[in-house]
Amino acid sequence: MEIIEDTIKPAVEFFKIMKRGSKVAIVHGHDNDSICSAAIIYKLLKIVHKTEARLIVSGLNSAVTEDAIEKIKKIKPDYVIIVDISDVPVSILTELRNISQVMIIDHHVPKGYVKIIYVNPRVFDREIYLPATYLCYKIYEKFLDVEKILWISGIGTLSDMGMKNCSDLFESIKSNDKELIGNNENIDEILFDNSLLGKLAKMFDSGRVVVGIDGSVSALNVLLKSENYQEVLQGKYGSKNLLGWYSVSEKEFNRLVKDFEKKKKRIKRFVMYEVKSKYNMKSPLATYLSKILTNEVLVIYQRSGKYIDVSFRRGKVCIVDLNQLAGNSVKDIPDSNGGGHIQAAGARFPARYLDRFLRNLKSK
Numbered sequence: 232m233e234i235i236e237d238t239i240k241p242a243v244e245f246f247k248i249m250k251r252g253s254k255v256a257i258v259h260g261h262d263n264d265s266i267c268s269a270a271i272i273y274k275l276l277k278i279v280h281k282t283e284a285r286l287i288v289s290g291l292n293s294a295v296t297e298d299a300i301e302k303i304k305k306i307k308p309d310y311v312i313i314v315d316i317s318d319v320p321v322s323i324l325t326e327l328r329n330i331s332q333v334m335i336i337d338h339h340v341p342k343g344y345v346k347i348i349y350v351n352p353r354v355f356d357r358e359i360y361l362p363a364t365y366l367c368y369k370i371y372e373k374f375l376d377v378e379k380i381l382w383i384s385g386i387g388t389l390s391d392m393g394m395k396n397c398s399d400l401f402e403s404i405k406s407n408d409k410e411l412i413g414n415n416e417n418i419d420e421i422l423f424d425n426s427l428l429g430k431l432a433k434m435f436d437s438g439r440v441v442v443g444i445d446g447s448v449s450a451l452n453v454l455l456k457s458e459n460y461q462e463v464l465q466g467k468y469g470s471k472n473l474l475g476w477y478s479v480s481e482k483e484f485n486r487l488v489k490d491f492e493k494k495k496k497r498i499k500r501f502v503m504y505e506v507k508s509k510y511n512m513k514s515p516l517a518t519y520l521s522k523i524l525t526n527e528v529l530v531i532y533q534r535s536g537k538y539i540d541v542s543f544r545r546g547k548v549c550i551v552d553l554n555q556l557a558g559n560s561v562k563d564i565p566d567s568n569g570g571g572h573i574q575a576a577g578a579r580f581p582a583r584y585l586d587r588f589l590r591n592l593k594s595k
């Protein structure tokens with residue numbers, strides 16, 4: 232595929248020019264695609280550049296926050312690599328550029344960043360969908376044998392629903408780690424519920440779901456320390472925590488699927504549901520429930536402190552642009568944001584604007 236080669240070329244150059252022993256900081260978000268991207272880049276730097284990169288979690292999954300900058304200022308790295316975070320506010324990017332050389336590896340709708348190295352396939356094709364983990368996997372492949380990171384690449388790419396366009400990765404997993412895919416003929420959503428790779432994806436996500444940011448950081452540490460997925464399943468390197476969180480989140484997940492059936496509301500083409508849970512179940516639940524819809528848009532929301540977080544997903548034959556819908560749903564709401572991908576998006580707004588948000592949706 233041409234686009235992938237064009238996309239990763241500046242990153243490959245970046246790593247070729249980088250000197251051994253350089254100081255590097257990797258800034259990442261909270262979901263599996265982001266932590267798997269960070270893990271792959273970390274391992275690449277460790278082997279090729281003999282560098283232990285510093286990992287910095289952003290306060291938000293979708294944006295680089297001020298607290299991340301404070302940590303970077305203390306480290307004063309030569310290079311900063313930001314993975315799978317779409318929004319880097321201009322003021323923050325300017326600060327970063329004063330300290331270090333910056334590279335962003337992302338796959339959301341492209342931003343007009345300047346004076347940085349920008350690795351995003353959608354610069355070349357706005358519609359193309361290739362998760363950040365897959366981009367990192369392709370970069371790694373230019374330097375090293377990918378055999379040891381296939382499981383991490385599979386977890387991140389599956390979690391971000393990149394099955395369709397990343398078939399070479401899944402073919403490699405099939406031939407090297409057959410057990411992860413099992414006897415599944417089709418590489419699609421079925422893997423979540425019917426494969427070891429799907430189970431691992433849920434396990435690594437359960438840190439974020441049950442504990443939040445600190446859980447994501449723990450999950451990333453397990454990815455970094457483990458040589459292979461067998462060690463994870465054996466409970467090595469802190470993965471005992473993951474196994475515990477996984478069973479908590481599975482139980483809660485099943486409870487919420489039943490609750491959804493009872494309490495979901497249908498308004499025009501929307502199916503709405505408020506998640507009432509002490510865990511961050513909104514996004515895995517939305518991904519699962521979207522598979523049982525056909526032409527509807529699923530709107531799942533959950534309170535988080537003073538805010539409401541929303542996940543938008545669509546049924547199998549639905550063609551609504553969710554990136555646009557999410558943006559429009561909050562456009563007149565102060566202190567809000569909304570957007571993402573055509574097929575999956577999110578929004579966040581102060582809870583007191585719930586009525587206005589619902590009104591905005593109904594007018595669509």
Ligand SMILES: [Mn+2]
Nearest residue numbers: 264315363391
């Ligand atoms: Mn992603």
